[in-house]
Amino acid sequence: MADPLFPTSAPADPGLRDLLVFHNVARALTSSLDRDAILRAIMQQMEQFFKPETWSLLLVDEAKRDLYYAVAVGHTEENLHDLRVPFGHGLAGWVAEHGESLIVPEVSQDPRFDSKMTKDAATPGLRVRSAICMPLRSHQRTLGVIQLFNCQLETLTDYTISFLHVLCDYAAIAIDNARHVERIQELTITDDCTGLYNVRHLYHMLETRLDGPDSAKDETPFSLIFIDLDHFKQVNDRHGHLVGSHLLREVGETLRDSLRKQDIVFRYGGDEFVAMLPGADKRAAQYVAERLLKGLRERKFGNVLGLEVRASFGVATWPEDGRTVHEIIRSADEMMYLVKGATRDNIAIAGKGLMQP
Numbered sequence: 001m002a003d004p005l006f007p008t009s010a011p012a013d014p015g016l017r018d019l020l021v022f023h024n025v026a027r028a029l030t031s032s033l034d035r036d037a038i039l040r041a042i043m044q045q046m047e048q049f050f051k052p053e054t055w056s057l058l059l060v061d062e063a064k065r066d067l068y069y070a071v072a073v074g075h076t077e078e079n080l081h082d083l084r085v086p087f088g089h090g091l092a093g094w095v096a097e098h099g100e101s102l103i104v105p106e107v108s109q110d111p112r113f114d115s116k117m118t119k120d121a122a123t124p125g126l127r128v129r130s131a132i133c134m135p136l137r138s139h140q141r142t143l144g145v146i147q148l149f150n151c152q153l154e155t156l157t158d159y160t161i162s163f164l165h166v167l168c169d170y171a172a173i174a175i176d177n178a179r180h181v182e183r184i185q186e187l188t189i190t191d192d193c194t195g196l197y198n199v200r201h202l203y204h205m206l207e208t209r210l211d212g213p214d215s216a217k218d219e220t221p222f223s224l225i226f227i228d229l230d231h232f233k234q235v236n237d238r239h240g241h242l243v244g245s246h247l248l249r250e251v252g253e254t255l256r257d258s259l260r261k262q263d264i265v266f267r268y269g270g271d272e273f274v275a276m277l278p279g280a281d282k283r284a285a286q287y288v289a290e291r292l293l294k295g296l297r298e299r300k301f302g303n304v305l306g307l308e309v310r311a312s313f314g315v316a317t318w319p320e321d322g323r324t325v326h327e328i329i330r331s332a333d334e335m336m337y338l339v340k341g342a343t344r345d346n347i348a349i350a351g352k353g354l355m356q357p
Helices: 014-031 035-050 090-098 115-121 158-188 199-211 232-239 241-258 282-297 325-340
Strands: 054-061 066-072 084-086 102-104 131-138 141-149 222-229 264-269 272-278 311-318 347-349
Touching (some): 035 066, 035 141, 035 158, 054 090, 066 090, 066 141, 084 090, 090 102, 090 131, 090 141, 131 158, 199 264, 199 272, 222 282, 222 325, 232 241, 241 264, 241 272, 241 282, 272 282, 282 311, 282 347, 311 325, 325 347
Parallel strands (some): 311 347
Antiparallel strands (some): 054 066, 054 141, 066 084, 131 141, 222 311, 264 272
16 A cells, blocks of 8 residues: 555655655665665666756775766666776766766866766767766765766756755765675675685585575586695694784685686685685696695795795585585595695595695
């Protein structure tokens, strides 16, 4: 049943209409933790209120000092996926760099307007005449920029501009909240010492891959490499646990840097790590394991201490070495212990045994 206080159609009373916008935005903020869904709901309210011919919302990538398109209308969003706007370039880049709003009645007369960049992002065939660009700010930082093209600028008043600022504040709150949630989620799957994913996330990924809704259709092989550092206890005994913790972090970085782009390394616990290799058959997994082994052998660890680190590697491949989560982990673990009980500093592969040192 429709709520009589907040009708779905736009009410005739302007005050009630504005109240309806705030109600819908507040409802979006409190009904979901999905950042994109909330931002889209806010932008839809803006679209109804300001009636631009097209609009977009860009988010700041602080590390790269540029903007990327998070939500857009009037254009295939997939086409905008790789489009980046550097700080200081175009209207949106200027707003991101300075943290100030822009209302441009005639963009062709504004030197900050980048026609090529806007053409790439706008609806095909649309001629951009005017633009409103507003920063989304929180805690003295610009989180993103909203672009509204070809609004009816002659209808703008101090009230409507203030109204737009309030909606931008709501959007900034949504972005900030989403980032906090993402950070909390990241902490639950990240190992404090190494910064790698933890064993909880390893099991989650394996369960999703093998027991998820699409698992029955996916027969693509993948491999696991179980890695156990050799004689690591001696490092802790001689140099202390602080050095040991730092060494684990360095080992994690070395393993991560030696993997393929699509591979993931996890800290399993203690001095044990696991690498998950999507799409890797036994031959590809052996090649990756050899590269990891070589990477450890060639590096000195512990800064000025110049410590050598060696490890035992066990390799298993799904589905031939195990079809369930526990079977594939057990196969890789058994191969690692095969190396441990023999030469250490080597690789054993399920179905093949120890490699030649």
